[in-house]
Amino acid sequence: MNSQNTHEVIVSGIHLELTPSLKTFVREKAERLFRHQERIVRVRVELECDRNAAVGMQFKVKGHIEIQGPDLNAAVQAEECHKAISMLVDKLDRMLQRRHQLHRVKRNHPRAVELASEIPKAFA
Numbered sequence: 001m002n003s004q005n006t007h008e009v010i011v012s013g014i015h016l017e018l019t020p021s022l023k024t025f026v027r028e029k030a031e032r033l034f035r036h037q038e039r040i041v042r043v044r045v046e047l048e049c050d051r052n053a054a055v056g057m058q059f060k061v062k063g064h065i066e067i068q069g070p071d072l073n074a075a076v077q078a079e080e081c082h083k084a085i086s087m088l089v090d091k092l093d094r095m096l097q098r099r100h101q102l103h104r105v106k107r108n109h110p111r112a113v114e115l116a117s118e119i120p121k122a123f124a
Contacts, residue, residue, distance in 0.1 A: 007034050008041070014048040016059075016081075022047070025082060029089040033065065036096040041066040045088070047081065059084045063092050072096070 009030045011023050030043050048060040058077055061084040065072040074091045078084035 007031070008043070010042065010044045012044075012046050014046060015051070016047050016049040018047070022081070026085055029085055032089060033092055033096060036093070036100055039068045041068075045085070047085075049081075061085055061088045063088045065092060065096070072099070 007030075009027050011018060011026045026045050026047075030045065033043060034040055042065075044064040044066070046062040046064075048062070050058040050060060052058065056079065058079060059081045060075065060077045061081075062075045063073070072092060072095050074088060074095060076084050076088040076091060078087060
């Protein structure tokens with residue numbers, strides 16, 4: 001990671017050797033997620049290679065965003081590793097946009113609150 005970048009991106013591989021170029025690719029793609037939310041604590045990406053003889057080689061990519069509030073999880077499967085990573089980042093990006101939109105709607109539409117008792121009047 002860069003020295004000016006404080007975002008934490010964890011990349012792990014299951015049945016797959018992580019090359020430095022693959023790690024760099026994941027980190028570059030994940031940077032797109034940090035433009036939405038400054039409150040993202042950590043992004044974890046798991047790359048898994050499934051070498052099933054009947055299906056061929058399949059790559060499963062799972063993403064987990066630790067953020068203030070409920071965490072976001074997504075998983076994608078594709079035949080190419082780079083394509084699966086791109087699809088995962090797109091999916092997480094859409095999830096962050098939707099989450100931001102919901103928070104903005106709630107913030108801009110306050111609800112009326114009814115109090116059970118009367119508010120005492122100030123003495124003059």
